[in-house]
Amino acid sequence: MHVVIVGAGEVGRAIAANLESSHDVVVIDQDGDIVDELTYSLDVLAIEGDGTEIATLQEAGVEEAGLVIACTDDDETNVVVCGAAKTKSDVFTIARVRRRTLLETWEGSQGAFGVDFMVCTDLLTAQTIFRISGLPSAQDVDMFAGGxxxxxxxxxxxxxxxxxLSVQEADRYDSLTFAGIFRDDEMVVAKGDSVMQAGDRVVVIGSPDSVSGFGDDIVTRTSNGLEEVVIVGASEIGFQAAREFEExxxxxxxxxxxxxxxxxxxEALPNTIVMESDATDTEFLAREHVDEADIVIAALDGDEKNLLVSLLAKRLGVDRTVAIIENLEYAELFETVGIDVAVNPREETAEEIVRFTRADYTEKVAMLxxxxxxxxxxxxxxxxxxxGGTIAEATAxxxxGVVIGAISRGGDLVTPRGTTVIEPGDHVVVFVDANVLDEVIEAI
Incomplete structure (x- = not known):
């Protein structure tokens, strides 16, 4: 498929990198230096220009495109790009926006603005925060097969x-599969003799109860579940996160x-206690017993502020901290100094758009x-x-780099083992090394 991406920031670049091997990708950006860098770093056609202009879109081949993705950092620009593309083609358009009000306007009028699919960065980030918050020590969480x-x-x-312990020694859960282990810059497919070490990030797939049970077992809990939630900063992400918890x-x-x-x-959040104060005021934090919170979410406008608030919360004794980061390069720094989870809104947006582009051959995608x-x-x-055959025979x-993590059959969960036979109509959840993804998808 011919894909036109307008905007080569973190979102556009991530989408282009993910699609370059399976699609004919053209990227438009107004920054000549970025265009030059993309030309050499990715297998895409990079064009310097304004994506809101018809001439630029035509140069990118919009009339032959199957998909136009508008993902600049400006909401209005992205909407205009989609509208402009529709004047020359019946191409499917995707717009990235930050404001939920635009999303709600679009949802209220199908096809508004010439946009076929709209992705709201702040809402996606808030939903990610909520999913992660419910599991102790979780770095990432997602649901498959309808929950x-x-x-x-x-x-x-x-x-x-x-x-x-080895995976075999730790495998005492009825419906859980150990899928992969991330160790520094290495990715290890989990096998029976794979040993889990301190500092590893382990990916497990299974029933919600078994995954929660594993999470409870691997950390020392000081409370019975998530009860006290503190959000610092009423940015749009902070506001949306509070509303998500309320709901x-x-x-x-x-x-x-x-x-x-x-x-x-x-006024907009009836079930949220809003406190007007500077979150770096340690006396205020102590007076309001923020140290008793199960989780503190730093959602201020600025990575440095979110880092400071998270470190203060840790110093007070908060169990878990989640911080919003705009600069993805800071993610490793945040986690190195003790912040539990760093969430990047642009990365969440790129993942959602890539999920949508795979809709023709996958039900759902989560990138790790x-x-x-x-x-x-x-x-x-x-x-x-x-x-037709057993999993051991089929995966051979x-x-x-492939692990069958779970099977949904007629609404029932089947925990895969080597002798399990996969049947037509099954929904299979698979962990795949990104290096062999295209080959695996073509085969299955």
């Missing part, structure tokens, strides 16, 4: 009971320094460790290489 299957990535600490029955606390903004969100591996859900057809013909 029947959960995937989670956990960090193993030196105090974790499974540190130093799931929580009563979070939100700290905002600006008087007008604090009053605005207090900056797309070093993926967990995909696929419905098995009659011609699939997986159906697949490249290294």
């Amino acid at each position: 029947l299957v959960r995937m989670a990535e956990f960090e193993i600490t030196s105090e974790s009971p499974v540190a130093g 799931h029955g929580y009563r979070p606390r939100l700290i905002e320094q600006d008087h007008d903004r604090a009053r605005e969100v207090a 460790e900056h797309d070093r591996a993926e967990v995909i859900e696929i419905e098995i057809g009659e011609d699939s290489a997986l159906q 013909d697949l490249p290294e």
